[in-house]
Amino acid sequence: MLLSVGILTVLIPRRVGHLVDQLVQGQLDQSVILQELGILLLMGIVIYFLRVGWRMQLFVASYQLGVHLRTELYKRLCLQGPDFFQQQRTGDLMALGTNDADAIELAAGEAMLAGFDGTMTLLMVLGMMLLGVDWRLTLIALLPFPFMAIAFKKITQEVHDASHQALTCFSQLNDQVQESIAGVRTVRALGLEARNATHFAALAEQAADASLRAQRWEAAYEPAVGLALTSAGFLTLSLGGYLVWHAQMSIGSLTSFTMYLGQLIWPMFAAGWVLSIIERGRAAWKRLGPILSLPLTIEDKGTITAAPQGRVEFDGVHFAYSEQAKAALQGVSLSLQQGQTVGLVGPTGAGKSTLIRLLLRQYTAAQGSIRWGQHQLDKYKLDNLRGHISWVAQEPFLFSASVSANIALGKPDATQADIEQAAQLASVHEDILRFPQGYDTPVGERGVTLSGGQRQRVAIARALLTNSPLLLLDDALSAVDTGTQTSILQHLRGARVGRSVLIVSHRLSAVADADHIVVLRDGKIIEQGSHAELVEQNGWYASQWRYQQLEESLDEL
Numbered sequence: 436m437l438l439s440v441g442i443l444t445v446l447i448p449r450r451v452g453h454l455v456d457q458l459v460q461g462q463l464d465q466s467v468i469l470q471e472l473g474i475l476l477l478m479g480i481v482i483y484f485l486r487v488g489w490r491m492q493l494f495v496a497s498y499q500l501g502v503h504l505r506t507e508l509y510k511r512l513c514l515q516g517p518d519f520f521q522q523q524r525t526g527d528l529m530a531l532g533t534n535d536a537d538a539i540e541l542a543a544g545e546a547m548l549a550g551f552d553g554t555m556t557l558l559m560v561l562g563m564m565l566l567g568v569d570w571r572l573t574l575i576a577l578l579p580f581p582f583m584a585i586a587f588k589k590i591t592q593e594v595h596d597a598s599h600q601a602l603t604c605f606s607q608l609n610d611q612v613q614e615s616i617a618g619v620r621t622v623r624a625l626g627l628e629a630r631n632a633t634h635f636a637a638l639a640e641q642a643a644d645a646s647l648r649a650q651r652w653e654a655a656y657e658p659a660v661g662l663a664l665t666s667a668g669f670l671t672l673s674l675g676g677y678l679v680w681h682a683q684m685s686i687g688s689l690t691s692f693t694m695y696l697g698q699l700i701w702p703m704f705a706a707g708w709v710l711s712i713i714e715r716g717r718a719a720w721k722r723l724g725p726i727l728s729l730p731l732t733i734e735d736k737g738t739i740t741a742a743p744q745g746r747v748e749f750d751g752v753h754f755a756y757s758e759q760a761k762a763a764l765q766g767v768s769l770s771l772q773q774g775q776t777v778g779l780v781g782p783t784g785a786g787k788s789t790l791i792r793l794l795l796r797q798y799t800a801a802q803g804s805i806r807w808g809q810h811q812l813d814k815y816k817l818d819n820l821r822g823h824i825s826w827v828a829q830e831p832f833l834f835s836a837s838v839s840a841n842i843a844l845g846k847p848d849a850t851q852a853d854i855e856q857a858a859q860l861a862s863v864h865e866d867i868l869r870f871p872q873g874y875d876t877p878v879g880e881r882g883v884t885l886s887g888g889q890r891q892r893v894a895i896a897r898a899l900l901t902n903s904p905l906l907l908l909d910d911a912l913s914a915v916d917t918g919t920q921t922s923i924l925q926h927l928r929g930a931r932v933g934r935s936v937l938i939v940s941h942r943l944s945a946v947a948d949a950d951h952i953v954v955l956r957d958g959k960i961i962e963q964g965s966h967a968e969l970v971e972q973n974g975w976y977a978s979q980w981r982y983q984q985l986e987e988s989l990d991e992l
């Protein structure tokens with residue numbers, strides 16, 4: 436289609452030139468003129484339809500590219516581990532999927548379209564001018580264009596830099612909005628609205644300045660093209676007039692030539708526009724490309740798809756979050772027999788959550804091994820491993836859906852009876868029945884309409900519903916009162932058939948009934964044994980136990 440458009444476009448001036456020459460020589464009668472005009476009109480109509488058809492094809496492809504890029508980015512983000520998200524900002528990642536992907540899509544659609552069209556027209560028109568009309572006139576007419584090319588080079592570089600800056604500023608703006616909205620309660624509580632608004636205004640100003648700078652440079656394309664074309668027109672008419680005057684060229688040829696020069700207007704203007712869109716696209720790709728090719732923080736090289744079962748064993752595990760950071764775990768060895776409940780306690784920052792993160796393979800231990808049954812953790816396929824662990828985080832995340840949907844997240848085919856049974860085990864059933872729409876009540880974004888304790892219990896119900904062989908509770912009962920905690924733990928004991936449970940808790944009463952208790956401090960195990968043994972040892976556990984018992988009895992007064 437592109438080729439046909441190009442050929443038809445350059446044929447028109449040539450036909451018109453012949454027509455003019457025959458007219459000047461008085462060789463045409465009215466019927467031939469009408470026939471020629473009909474042919475020209477037909478050529479124009481064919482060009483129109485070919486252009487439309489070609490546009491449609493290219494736009495479909497560019498939209499497909501946009502979908503592909505967004506999907507790839509989304510998939511990549513889903514596979515990356517916490518390390519990745521610690522280094523990236525949410526607003527920035529969101530901007531990549533919206534603004535940057537749009538810029539690339541535009542470069543692949545509009546810019547490709549106009550770029551191919553313009554280049555093809557330019558080459559064909561130049562070929563016709565050189566070979567079909569007059570090479571001397573062509574060379575003279577082309578004299579201003581090298582200057583235009585030099586101007587284009589400078590403008591293009593500036594547009595690229597300004598576009599990159601504009602995209603980065605937009606990302607920062609996005610990030611500020613995202614963070615302010617997520618933390619709106621804190622912002623309000625601390626009376627930071629005015630300060631945040633000023634900061635936002637400054638960022639918005641910066642983004643506008645960068646966009647404006649890109650626009651200003653883009654605007655410079657037009658005068659450069661205009662100047663080159665006007666100069667070319669002046670040179671053509673001067674030399675062409677001279678040649679016609681000296682009978683070295685026909686009026687028809689000069690007419691064709693000036694029509695060809697007119698046909699250069701579109702490719703020249705398109706060049707400026709295309710270059711600016713391509714530079715925006717390139718700047719966006721420079722930001723998005725590296726994120727798509729960044730290696731996954733956790734490689735999924737495991738092949739075992741059979742359900743993991745048996746004892747979970749940590750052996751001499753060392754781990755630090757970074758080379759500079761102090762080790763969060765130092766030579767930790769512990770084992771969790773199948774069906775056993777192990778309590779993990781210790782002061783804040785001792786490494787309890789880190790141990791759970793290693794078990795979930797969010798991070799990999801630097802030294803030592805972690806096995807589940809016969810195999811090291813990394814031998815299991817990642818989704819198989821995680822699919823067999825139920826984890827309730829310190830701060831559970833609820834999605835903006837109904838209570839039912841949140842509980843059934845890990846088991847979408849669960850029946851209402853299953854959901855309610857899990858909610859009863861998590862001691863949240865009664866609370867849910869009091870909600871305006873019961874189990875169908877929407878919980879709001881991140882579960883904002885629920886209390887901290889209700890959120891935790893919904894998350895526990897979600898974990899219990901999947902019936903995984905390993906349950907990890909990472910301080911998951913911290914926001915419920917001691918009475919509710921006791922009843923949840925009792926339900927857990929009743930419902931536990933062959934399921935291993937690891938309970939991390941600051942409240943020692945949550946682990947007092949565990950089969951084994953491990954005390955971590957500064958990444959090392961300092962005490963372990965049953966509750967009675969630890970109380971007997973009179974170490975950290977015993978003193979904490981006495982302190983918490985005293986606190987509870989004071990609370991009851």
Ligand SMILES: Nc1ncnc2c1ncn2[C@@H]1O[C@H](COP(=O)(O)OP(=O)(O)OP(=O)(O)O)[C@@H](O)[C@H]1O
Nearest residue numbers: 521756760763781782783784785786787788789790
């Ligand atoms: N993502 C992280 N990046 C860097 N350091 C971290 C990260 N998460 C935790 N740490 C550090 O690792 C150490 C152990 O943290 P961890 O969260 O495992 O402690 P914890 O025993 O679970 O504490 P808490 O009882 O307060 O939840 C701490 O010194 C903490 O500052």
